[in-house]
Amino acid sequence: EALNAFEIFESATKTNAEILGMKGKLGEVSTGAYADLLVLEGNPLENIGTLKENSFEMIIQNGKVIKNMITHERNLT
Structure with missing residues (x-):
């Protein structure tokens, strides 16, 4: 299955x-958990292709922002 x-x-x-x-x-x-997060454009539960590395909007590793492509001007809804 x-x-x-x-x-x-x-x-x-x-x-x-x-x-x-x-x-x-x-x-x-x-x-208390490690702060390792990926912020993606899109929903990987609907489209697994959103997990391609070039679709990462933000990467947070150990609580520190490593990559941030999100701008204040952008509509995040």
Whole structure:
């Protein structure tokens, strides 16, 4: 049985964190977790192609902005 997009993301984040013994630190956005985030243009649950590296609008690694292509003038809705 094939996994749907949500199950793939859950497996790549939450499930892997549990396997590594890092629940609460990896695979989630919460107080005390590592602050590694990707901000994408589009919804990868609807189109997995939005995960191509050139579609990353912002990269936050260890709580620091590494890449920021978002401007204040842009409509983010």
